[in-house]
Amino acid sequence: MLYKYLLLIIISFTLHACASVKLTHGGEKARVLSSGEVVNCQKRGATKVRVKPTMLTVSRQPTVIAKELQILARNSSVNMGGDTVTPISKIDNGEQTFAVYRCIP
Secondary structure, three states: OHHHHHHHHHHHHHHHHHHOOOOOHHHHOOEEOOHHHHOOOEEEEEEEEEOOOEEOOEEOOHHHHHHHHHHHHHHHHHHOOOOEEEEOOOOEOOEEEEEEEEOOO
């Protein structure tokens, strides 16, 4: 019985470590805004980001998926010379497209 609990704890920690998306140093400087807030910004392009929508056949929480997608988009925006992202599609099977903007001169 003790082994089952230890195994469950190890699996839980492993899944948590695998699911964590880290914000990079450059990504920390990027922000997520609505489309109405970027009217005076220069568009740099778009980025499509993806995370796994399930873990071991168990669906992940939509709020966690959305947060991780935003982090990945912010990280990606830096490579395009952007400092702001705004979602331009809905989340579909763990994937979302964001427009990348440069708003801060």
